[in-house]
Amino acid sequence: MKVSGFTFIRNAIKYDxxxxxxITSILPLCDEFVVAVGNSEDETRQxxxxxxxxxIRIIDTIWDDSLREGGRVLAVETDKAFDxxxxxxxxxxxxxGDEVLHEQYLEPLKQAMLKWKDHPEVEGLLLNYTHFYGxxxxxxxxxxxxxxxxxxxxxxxxxxxxxxxQGFRKEDxxxxxxxxxxxxxxxxxVKPPExxxxxxxxxNKLWHNDAxxxxxxxxxxxxxxxKIDALARFSGTHPEVMLNRISRQNWQFSFDPTHKRLPFKxxxxxxxxxxxxxxxxxxxxxxxxx
Numbered sequence: 001m002k003v004s005g006f007t008f009i010r011n012a013i014k015y016d017x018x019x020x021x022x023i024t025s026i027l028p029l030c031d032e033f034v035v036a037v038g039n040s041e042d043e044t045r046q047x048x049x050x051x052x053x054x055x056i057r058i059i060d061t062i063w064d065d066s067l068r069e070g071g072r073v074l075a076v077e078t079d080k081a082f083d084x085x086x087x088x089x090x091x092x093x094x095x096x097g098d099e100v101l102h103e104q105y106l107e108p109l110k111q112a113m114l115k116w117k118d119h120p121e122v123e124g125l126l127l128n129y130t131h132f133y134g135x136x137x138x139x140x141x142x143x144x145x146x147x148x149x150x151x152x153x154x155x156x157x158x159x160x161x162x163x164x165x166q167g168f169r170k171e172d173x174x175x176x177x178x179x180x181x182x183x184x185x186x187x188x189x190v191k192p193p194e195x196x197x198x199x200x201x202x203x204n205k206l207w208h209n210d211a212x213x214x215x216x217x218x219x220x221x222x223x224x225x226x227k228i229d230a231l232a233r234f235s236g237t238h239p240e241v242m243l244n245r246i247s248r249q250n251w252q253f254s255f256d257p258t259h260k261r262l263p264f265k266x267x268x269x270x271x272x273x274x275x276x277x278x279x280x281x282x283x284x285x286x287x288x289x290x
Contacts, residue, residue: 071164193222
């Protein structure tokens with residue numbers, strides 16, 4: 001079985017993306033790893049190069065900043081990396097620059113890839129998600145956070161990144177997938193407040209014009225993490241590759257998990273999900289098959 005990893009990244013240093021941790025977290029599963037490095041205003045390319053793995057191959061790309069509808073440029077960059085993978089790989093493992101796989105899931109994920117390798121009806125593997133917010137001590141537990149996403153796909157170039165690179169589709173239909181016993185940790189909402197604010201100002205330009213960003217994104221020195229509806233305290237362990245980054249946290253954030261700022265309908269749906277595991281009306285860009 002041959003596995004190829006792939007990702008895209010731009011301005012990782014400027015916006016404090018843990019892309020090195022992201023890549024190295026899944027590198028043990030990969031025989032090769034393609035990184036599409038976009039035209040950056042910092043030393044992102046050197047940052048990736050300094051990982052020092054012979055598995056990593058960098059392709060240099062130019063982002064089309066005019067593709068603002070629905071974050072389309074993110075899918076375009078994802079496809080560039082995917083298309084550069086070796087033709088003989090069985091599985092393609094996609095990871096975004098703010099996602100990290102805990103090492104405890106490396107072996108279960110490997111076993112899932114082996115199990116379904118010779119079952120072509122399985123077009124991808126579905127991973128669980130844990131979303132961190134504000135600091136490394138809190139996780140999102142409201143309906144605003146997606147619970148699962150496809151991150152391992154067949155090396156089938158008719159599969160394309162969908163919308164803003166949240167998932168994948170084949171011939172404009174959701175992929176047929178099997179769940180994997182693995183959880184991806186998403187750290188996109190854990191940055192120094194000034195870096196998070198800069199990211200919000202830049203990131204929203206992938207969806208909206210400059211006038212919209214000027215009107216709707218406050219001009220402040222640091223992002224206000226306090227405006228969040230519901231969080232839970234994280235009681236697990238972080239991936240080993242994240243520990244050095246976590247030790248450098250230089251800002252404070254606190255939240256009372258018992259105080260959830262949810263409207264009545266959201267509280268009702270939250271309670272139903274907590275009791276039954278059923279998320280009513282959940283958006284799924286995939287089809288779990290028997």
